[in-house]
Structure formats: C-alpha cells, structure tokens
Amino acid sequence: MFGKTRDESENSEDFPSKNVGVAGCQGSFIDFKEFNITVNGFSVDSMVTENMRRKYYELCLARNTYLHHGLLKSINHIFATGIILETTTIADYIRGCKLSTSDDDFAMWDKRLNVLEVSGMNVGFLRSRLSYLVSLATKTRQIPESKRYAEAKLERGCMEQEIQSLKPRLRELKQATRKLEIEMDVLEAKIQIYERTFEEEANSPWSRDPRK
Template structure:
C-alpha cells in the first residue's frame, strides 16, 4: 500500500526506469528498502541521529543511479536534514543563553538573599531597640506620673 501511495504521488511507478539488467529479486529489494526509507522519513524526529539521514541519503543516491525514481524522497530528506540542523543549532544557542541567564539569576538571588538577611538582622535589632525604648518610655511615664501626683510639700 505504501509503495502504491508513493507511486501515486509521483504519477508513475518508481521502478519504471530501473536498469534492465537488474533481476527481479534485486528490484523487489530496492522497492522494499525504498518503502522502509519512506516510512523512516515519515517517522523521523528532531532526535533522529544525523547518521540515519546520511545512510538514507546514500541508499537513495544508489537507488537513483540504478534508475529508481526517488528524487522526491531525497528532496524531502535534504529539507528535513536542513531543518533538523538549523533547529538543533538554534536550540543549542538558546539553551546556552538560558543557562547563562540562569547563572546570572542564581548569582543575583544569592546576592539578594545575603542582603535580605543583613536587612532582616537590622530589622530585628531595630525591633529590639524599639521594645527597649518602649520599656524606658513606660518607666519614664511612671516616674512622671509619680512626680505629677506627689504631695505639694
């Protein structure tokens, strides 16, 4: 069914121009491998190793030399290889940038945490001073009240 779909997409049998000297068994193997490569191309992902693309490309080159109409597969393969390369390069670059930004942010967080604890310490110290001053103020208020209500004499 896949081979039929491939032939239909090209409006001719892909094997029409195979060399006449190729025996039927080899022709069948070429067709089978063409189907396998077409399926692999359809199933490939960004994570597909570069070596797989190279192997498919070399195989399709050889099939084309033998007369198999696989130029459209080679075109798709080259486009995917180019997209894969550009995408991977962009992802690597953006990943490096993000890691650099992450490191800067981490340094900033460490700096800010240090400042936070320093200011937190100052705040605790100021709170303690305020409490001490409240106690002093309360004692002074008591002393003041004692003087205010003291006998006149």
C-alpha cells in the same frame, strides 16, 4: 552532505488526484485494487506484503508513476523487488524521523537512496525531502531552546548515572537501617518494662516510703 537529485526542482503535491493515470508505465492504476507491481513482465505482488504494497502504491500515486519504471534492464525481478522494498522502508524512516534523529541516520538514508537512484529508481523526491529535513533540523537545533533542552537532557542523564552509582550504597544503608530497627524494637520492649516500673513508683501511695 546531500547531493542534488534528478527531480529536486519538481514541485508536485504528495497526493494528487487518484483519477490520474500513470504515464509511461506498464498499465495504470486508479485505486489500490488495480495496482500491480510488474518488473520485466513478472508480477512480483506475491513477493511483497500487503502492507508494503499499499505503502509503495501511495508513493507511486504521489508521483503519478511507478517508481521502478526506470530501473536498469539488467536488474532482474527479484533484485528489483528488493529495491522496491528498500525504497518503501526508507520512505517510512523519513516519515517517522524526529528532530532527535541523528545526522548519521540521515546520511545513511541518503547514501542508500543514492544507490537506488543510480540503479534507476525514482527516488529523487525522497532525497529532496530528506535534504530539506536535514536543513530544517540543523537550523532548529541552533535555536536557544533546543540547545538548552539538549544540555538539560545531558545533565539529567549524568544525574541518572550518578543515582545508579549510588544505588549499591543506598541498599547497604537500607540494610543497616533495618538491622537498627530490629535492635531498637528489642530495646524498646525492655525500656517499656522500665518505664512501667518507674510509673508505678511515681503513682504509688503517698503513705509508701520508697526509702524503707
């Protein structure tokens, strides 16, 4: 499902020392304030939001290089900015994925990363992480607890659908119940009159002969 990446065999830490310069790039950075995104001599900082710029900075810092340094020379700075944003967005997706993330989503991310890599973007480490997570998710989904959880979730979904289908009938029953309650209130008032009359007769003086 996932092809091999250019740096699949690399074993670097996610966040190396911030005092390490970026090799092979136009300039270097130590902290975020000194981080500038330049493509073919054009600064594209103004085309990237502060939030995305910081996330891209963290990715570059983790690899000790500007990830876009290897982009094809034929790619202009506007298109390159789109590639940078796409890379940062997919990295966010990978960071935020869950065991419940679908295989289709995983495959789509890898396909998009492959296109970026062909363009010269340094995303091999993202593809390696994604490939590992896919393998881990596949193994985890096979354990009995995961299978039973998936079955229980499906069963609950079926029950919820059944409940939804019964709601119209429940509304009808509630309306019918309210009508009966109204009718019972009227009948109860009349019965109470009969009850009082009966009790009066039951408690009348013994000297009184109801048969006369």
